[in-house]
Amino acid sequence: MKLSRWQAQGNVYLVSEDPLTAELVRSTVGDTDGILEVLDRGPDWVGVAIWNPDGSLAEMSGNGTRIAARWLADETGATTVTVRVGPRDVVARMLPGGLVEQDLGPVVVGPPEELDGIRFTPVDVGNPHAVVDGDPNALRRIGPLLETHSRFPNRTNVQVARRLDAETIEARVWERGVGETGSSGTSAIAVAAAFGAADATIRFPGGELHVRILDGRARLTGPAERLS
Numbered sequence: 001m002k003l004s005r006w007q008a009q010g011n012v013y014l015v016s017e018d019p020l021t022a023e024l025v026r027s028t029v030g031d032t033d034g035i036l037e038v039l040d041r042g043p044d045w046v047g048v049a050i051w052n053p054d055g056s057l058a059e060m061s062g063n064g065t066r067i068a069a070r071w072l073a074d075e076t077g078a079t080t081v082t083v084r085v086g087p088r089d090v091v092a093r094m095l096p097g098g099l100v101e102q103d104l105g106p107v108v109v110g111p112p113e114e115l116d117g118i119r120f121t122p123v124d125v126g127n128p129h130a131v132v133d134g135d136p137n138a139l140r141r142i143g144p145l146l147e148t149h150s151r152f153p154n155r156t157n158v159q160v161a162r163r164l165d166a167e168t169i170e171a172r173v174w175e176r177g178v179g180e181t182g183s184s185g186t187s188a189i190a191v192a193a194a195f196g197a198a199d200a201t202i203r204f205p206g207g208e209l210h211v212r213i214l215d216g217r218a219r220l221t222g223p224a225e226r227l228s
Contacts, residue, residue, distance in 0.1 A: 001028065006071065008063035008224040010182020010206015015071050022055030029053045033181050034061070036068050046072045047084040052177030060126035062185015062209075062220050065090045066100045070224040088126050098223045104186070107193045107218045115149055118142055120158075121194040125218065128156040128176075129190035136160045136172040143174025157184065161191045161202075169195055170203045182206025189218040 002017040012032045020028075020037045029035055032053070039047040048068045050058040058064075069081040069092030083090040092102045110122035120130040130146045132138075143158040161171035173187040174180050183204035192200045192211040202209050209222040 003028075004071070005032070005227040006067040006224060007227055008067050008183075008185070009209055009222045010204055011061075011063040011067075011184065012227070013064055013067050015067065020049070020051060022051075025051045026053070026055045033175070033178055034058070034064065036064055036071075038068075041072060043076050044072075044078040044080060045082040045084065050085060052175075054177045056177045058127060058177070060085055060088060060104070060186055062102065062104060062125075062187075062189060063183065063222070063224075064185075065104075066092060066102055066185060066220070066222060066224045069100055069102070070094070071226075074226065085126075095221070098225055099221055100224055101219060101221045102185075104189060104218045104220055106216055107189055107213060108216075109193050113151075115151055116145065118146060120146065122156075123190040123193050125186040125189045125193075127186055128152060128154070129187060129194075130156050130158050131190050131194035132158070132160045133195070134160050134162065136162065136170055139172040139174055139180060143180065147174060147176055157187055157190070159184075159187050159191050159194075161195070163195060164203070167197075167199070168201050168203060169197065172205060183209060185209060185220050185222065188222075189213070189220060193218070 035051040037049040065083040108124040123129040139160045158174040173184040183206035188202035188209040212219040
C-alpha cells in the first residue's frame with residue numbers, strides 16, 4: 001500500500017492512495033487516529049473517505065481534511081484546495097508557516113439537553129457532537145457514556161470544555177469510534193459554537209486551533225505536516 005503518515009495538532013492520520021475496506025483499515029491503522037482514503041483527485045481538489053480505527057466511516061474531520069489539503073498541496077503546488085467528503089466540500093487555503101485555513105461550511109447548534117444527569121449542547125458540523133461545559137478531566141467518564149447513548153443511534157463525538165478567558169476555551173475530546181484524541185478540528189468548531197464564541201482559540205492537549213464563526217459558517221485554522 002502507498003501510505004504516508006501525517007499529523008495535525010495532535011491527530012495522526014495515514015493517507016492511503018490505495019482502496020480500503022473496513023478489514024484492511026483495522027489491520028493497517030496501527031496507533032493512528034484513522035486513515036484518509038484518496039478516492040479521486042485533480043490539481044486543486046481531492047475526494048476522500050475518512051476511516052476510523054474501528055473500520056467505521058466518519059462524515060467529517062476538520063484535522064483530517066486539513067491533512068488531505070496539505071497532502072495535495074505538497075503533491076501539486078496548489079495554494080487553495082477543495083476537499084470533498086461525501087456531500088460537503090471543504091475549501092482550504094495554504095498560509096505561511098505551515099498553517100491551513102479551512103471553510104468547513106455550516107454549523108448548527110441545538111438547544112441544551114440532559115441525559116443521565118449530564119447536560120450538553122448538541123452541535124452539527126457535518127458530523128454529530130455533544131459539548132459539555134465542565135472540567136475537561138471528566139472526559140473519560142462522560143465521553144463513553146454519551147458516545148454510545150441511545151439518544152445517538154449512530155454514536156456521537158463528545159467534548160468537555162471550559163472557558164479560560166474571553167478568547168480561550170480549554171477542551172478534551174472523545175472521538176466516536178476512536179476514544180480520546182489529542183485534538184479534533186470539528187470538535188474545536190463544536191466547542192466554539194456551543195459556547196457562543198464567534199472568534200476563539202480552542203486549547204486541546206495536542207495544541208491550539210483557531211475558530212471563527214460568521215453567518216453560521218465555520219472557519220478553522222491550524223497546522224498539518226508530514227511525518228513520514
